Amino acid sequence: MSQTPQQIIAIVPAAGIGSRMGATLPKQYLALNEQTILGHTLDCLLSHPSIEKVVVALSPVDDYFAELPQAVHPKLEAVIGGKERADSVLAGLQIADAGAWVLVHDAARPCLTHADIDKLIASSSAFPQGAILAAPVRDTMKRTNAEGVITATVCREQLWHALTPQFFPVHSLKKNLTDALAAGALITDEASAMEWAGIMPAVVSGRADNIKVTHPDDLQLASLFLKSHI
Numbered sequence: 001m002s003q004t005p006q007q008i009i010a011i012v013p014a015a016g017i018g019s020r021m022g023a024t025l026p027k028q029y030l031a032l033n034e035q036t037i038l039g040h041t042l043d044c045l046l047s048h049p050s051i052e053k054v055v056v057a058l059s060p061v062d063d064y065f066a067e068l069p070q071a072v073h074p075k076l077e078a079v080i081g082g083k084e085r086a087d088s089v090l091a092g093l094q095i096a097d098a099g100a101w102v103l104v105h106d107a108a109r110p111c112l113t114h115a116d117i118d119k120l121i122a123s124s125s126a127f128p129q130g131a132i133l134a135a136p137v138r139d140t141m142k143r144t145n146a147e148g149v150i151t152a153t154v155c156r157e158q159l160w161h162a163l164t165p166q167f168f169p170v171h172s173l174k175k176n177l178t179d180a181l182a183a184g185a186l187i188t189d190e191a192s193a194m195e196w197a198g199i200m201p202a203v204v205s206g207r208a209d210n211i212k213v214t215h216p217d218d219l220q221l222a223s224l225f226l227k228s229h230i
């Protein structure tokens with residue numbers, strides 16, 4: 001059984017505008033339990049002993065990051081993100097060591113725990129192609145037509161919510177993400193770029209409270225989840 005990677009970095013795509021949140025500032029800078037959403041996310045990654053560097057991808061017009069206390073952390077480096085999330089991740093990969101492994105984690109997921117990071121890192125010995133945190137679907141799943149009328153019940157066996165972090169060798173993710181985007185593939189997470197290349201990652205069951213703050217009512221949920229971690 002191979003060892004877990006010696007060199008691990010994190011990339012945090014944080015260049016979005018949070019349009020679905022409908023706030024007056026990018027959602028990653030909204031207040032959450034005396035911090036910002038991004039501040040919580042960065043604190044979790046910067047404090048993990050196995051993560052040697054955290055690369056955050058920012059909007060070219062970001063006016064907020066420099067004010068964060070985390071901005072001066074010695075393990076933190078900032079790059080300019082891109083038009084889509086995948087472009088921002090690729091911007092981070094440009095400064096990553098090819099021999100490292102990378103944990104890509106959404107800025108908008110502030111409830112991540114070290115225990116889940118440990119589980120994902122440990123999975124690399126069994127899954128050298130890479131793996132993602134995921135949560136099993138609990139509800140009956142429906143597909144509808146454009147009018148909102150049910151057209152099918154989707155089998156939920158082996159059906160998962162893809163979460164982040166998503167954990168891959170830098171060289172493999174960088175090549176496959178570059179090629180997938182160049183081919184015009186729709187890439188909404190790192191795993192889909194690997195799948196596009198025929199490399200099928202594994203899932204590692206993670207906490208269901210590792211939510212992505214997307215809509216306004218997610219903020220109170222994230223607050224409650226973070227308080228439950230203390």
Ligand SMILES: Nc1ccn([C@@H]2O[C@H](COP(=O)(O)OP(=O)(O)OP(=O)(O)O)[C@@H](O)[C@H]2O)c(=O)n1
Pocket residue numbers: 012013014015016017018019020021027028057081082083084085086088089106107108109212213214
């Ligand atoms: N061009 C982009 C778009 C998104 N992201 C980041 O990708 C993560 C997940 O994306 P999402 O939740 O969709 O964030 P937004 O794109 O900001 O939200 P929305 O789609 O509602 O505008 C977020 O941390 C976001 O900042 C990014 O780095 N670069």
Ligand SMILES: C[C@](O)(CO)[C@H](O)COP(=O)(O)O
Pocket residue numbers: 085106161162163164188189190212
């Ligand atoms: C990466 C991700 O969080 C996995 O569920 C999700 O794909 C991000 O999608 P978004 O549309 O950029 O929020």
